[in-house]
Amino acid sequence: MTSHPAVDALLGRSNRLGSDPRTTNYAGGNTSAKGSTTDPVTGGTVDLLWVKGSGGDLGTLTEDGLAVLRLDRLRALKAVYPGVEREDEMVAAFDHCLYGKGGAAPSIDTAMHGLVDAAHVDHLHPDSGIALACAADGEKLTAECFGDTVVWVPWRRPGFQLGLDIAAVKEAHPQALGCVLGGHGITAWGNTSEECERNALHIIRTAETFLAERGRPEPFGRVVEGYAPLPEEERRERAAALAPHIRAIASRDRPQVGHFTDTDAVLDFVSRAEHPRLAALGTSCPDHFLRTKVRPLVLDLPADAPLDAAVARLRELHAAYREEYAAYYRRHATDGSPAMRGADPVIVLVPGVGMFSFGKDKQTARVAGEFYVNAINVMRGAEAVSAYAPIEESEKFRIEYWELEEAKLRRMPKPKPLATRVALVTGAASGIGKAIAHRLVAEGACVVVADLNGENAEAVAEELGGPDKAVAVTVDVTDEQQIAAAFREAVLAFGGVDLVVNNAGISLSRPLLETTARDWDLQHAVMGRGSFLVSREAARIMIDQKLGGDIVYIASKNAVFAGPNNIAYSATKADQAHQVRLLAAELGEHGIRVNGVNPDGVVRGSGIFAAGWGAQRAATYGIEEEKLGEFYAQRTLLKREVLPEHVANAVFALTGGDLTHTTGLHVPVDAGVAAAFLR
Incomplete structure (x- = not known):
């Protein structure tokens, strides 16, 4: 039983939003509610913020997954904010705002929820919203799509300053029900939980309709000869033959578990003329490339190329991929950057066959593939109405090798002995x-x-x-x-x-x-x-x-x-x-x-013994079948079954x-x- 009506409403809204893949991706986005309660120590009224904590999933969110903070202390952080160059320090400051036991660990987006002057806030990563956010002329398209009811916010890395930016947008545009965050996603708000959810869905569905009605057909270009999907049985045979070789590629630095996807969205993307250009641009939304790495490895051979040729080419491409990734790291790393985590691809695209994705376990590998499908949907939407224009490579590096992300990785439990096996x-x-x-x-x-x-x-x-x-x-x-x-x-x-x-x-x-x-x-x-x-x-x-x-x-x-x-x-x-x-x-x-x-x-639980072997052995030894385990135990040195x-x-x-x-x-x-x- 939850402890506050605002929490009940928040959890219901979060679960509905998080269960629809058109609304947000797995473990993506966050939701919040503000409300008052009686402080058990002072007996007075205290204003609180309940917000999805770090690492949770909206679709399965429970009260234990919420961070609970005192709103007055959170908003007081504005007075000690040291500026955007030191904004990472504010995450540790959130701990001083926790109320009671505090619940889950506050996420980097906590400031956005606390500083925006609305009782309920939803920050989501829908494909349709990110398509506008990653379009070359996203600001113009956002205005065409929504008029003055949804405001464009230029790209800024998630953090305290982004929370200040969105709070300022909300204050300056009283008619607005939300905003599109350049290169990132959407944020919606409302005075009630119902209004907030309605506003979030309005932004998402309106963007979907806009892209469908305004978008040009075949935004990925023509189907390339030889790159069309193989028939299903042949496709899966080919995928199975390639899978061990591709896993070797993805596991050079550390062993990985794999996942295979051959959905229509993937097969169509890798069959089209524009897929090499778009794949090379990489994903954009931080949730995407944190899961998928900056860009995939793409096999550049027809679907019916000889298997040996495909394997040899994959090895060549892997060597080049590793060199390019190391160069990417060197271009942007500073003295304070975490060490390079590995140079192997997370996503491998094979025309005519599908997509292989990898991770430390099956769920991570599967989710990485789901995120790349999200990225394909984003590219399709952006290319349909404009041109796909992800955030700058340097910004991607800042997030991929963010010290806060590194700290999260350090907090992960030690892998079990057979992890990745x-x-x-x-x-x-x-x-x-x-x-x-x-x-x-x-x-x-x-x-x-x-x-x-x-x-x-x-x-x-x-x-x-x-x-x-x-x-x-x-x-x-x-x-x-x-x-x-x-x-x-x-x-x-x-x-x-x-x-x-x-x-x-x-x-x-x-x-x-x-x-x-x-x-x-x-x-x-x-x-x-x-x-x-x-x-x-x-x-x-x-x-x-x-x-x-x-x-x-x-x-x-x-x-x-x-x-x-x-x-x-x-x-x-x-x-x-x-x-x-x-x-x-x-x-x-x-x-x-x-x-x-x-x-x-x-004997116990044995299918062989239950199928008649037990009766036969019991007859051989002249004992009752139900005493066979005891008989075997007594003839051993340890006298144990x-x-x-x-x-x-x-x-x-x-x-x-x-x-x-x-x-x-x-x-x-x-x-x-x-x-x-x-x-």
């Missing part, structure tokens, strides 16, 4: 595989949940957090085509694959004389052949990525222990165990480590970063079975 786990819809998937996501990885049971795989992926954390693929590991398709889905979802766990399996427990050739073939097809096929496809991608990788086999104690009535299963596990050694020897030169885990007696989570722990130990120089190892997870000691 993309894992594919076979047999992940139950038992050991499911436990492994959960552990890998908990440690920061993105996971592809691969299983023959697609419905159960979907359920596990949803448990893990949905598409920004995990995706499901249905795959029979005995089928080469299905395996290739599963890896294609993986690289399209996350950019590539770094960590593969061969866990899929079945178990047929029968004496030698009752074991059929079909039993033998099926057992080996799933675990021996299946593991080989999965590892081969994984290695292809890992080699192309140039990021190393991990392949882990869930083998078994039975790989080294000779037990009764188990010829097909145990022989296949021995096959898997030796695959570990063979692949470790072969793939080490590529930085790919191959290790194994040898569990035993993992082995659970799926214990196997997952071993997978993490092998891949989590501490065993960087270990390959070809088998780790027993059997609570101690002396007969299965490795020697």
